[in-house]
Amino acid sequence: MxxxxxxxxxxxxxxxxxxxSAVFLASSREPKRSSLAYLAGAGLAGIIGLTVWHFAFHLVRGTGGGQDQHDRTRHLIDWVVLALLVALMVNVFAGRKRSQPPKWMNKLQAASPRFAFGLGFLLFIAMPSDEATMAAAAGSLAGHGQPWWHLLPFLALTLLLLALPLLILLxxxxxxxxxxxxxxDWANxxxxxxxxxxxxxxVTIIVSDLLK
Structure with a gap:
């Protein structure tokens, strides 16, 4: 991997x-402060989620002794990650017809930085799709013996992509x-x-790894 x-x-x-939500906040009453607070909340949620999942998978991988046991555990984690990805695909496909953002997003035009921080945290820590994605990312690395800090570029890229509306504004x-x-509209x-x-x-990468 x-x-x-x-x-x-x-x-x-x-x-x-x-x-x-990042787009709405970038065009809100306090776009810079609210957007930065939103990114901070998302970053905190990402750190917590990725750390918890990496630690959990690392514990699973650490059980047992010999190389054969480690290989079996690694393949078990790969299967778990594969199941998470398939579930994620189903969830994404099921939500494809949501052509309009939720009505509550219109309130983000007047969102305070404090509210934006809480929103960023909750969207990333409580959304099943993000939890599944963080679990898949952490499991893929922990299952193959990669250290926790290898997840930091993943989190950094996530925040960079999330910051695109703010960067466009700047x-x-x-x-x-x-x-x-x-x-x-394009993202929606x-x-x-x-x-x-x-x-x-x-999924293709995981399957190819399982077939080795």
């Missing part, structure tokens, strides 16, 4: 309400008012296709 392949799952982490200023709705209509493609690639 090449740890670089885990980076692909960062796209799945932000697809859906996560990136759409780059284009007032012109971003016209650009951001287009980003939101096509993010599920991108997520499915990424998950399918990762």
């Amino acid at each position: 090449n740890w670089l392949s885990v980076l692909l799952l960062a796209v799945v982490m932000i697809a859906g309400p996560q990136i759409i 780059a284009f200023g007032q012109r971003a008012v016209a650009v951001l709705p287009k980003v939101r 209509e096509h993010s599920w296709l991108v997520s499915e493609a990424v998950i399918l690639i990762f």
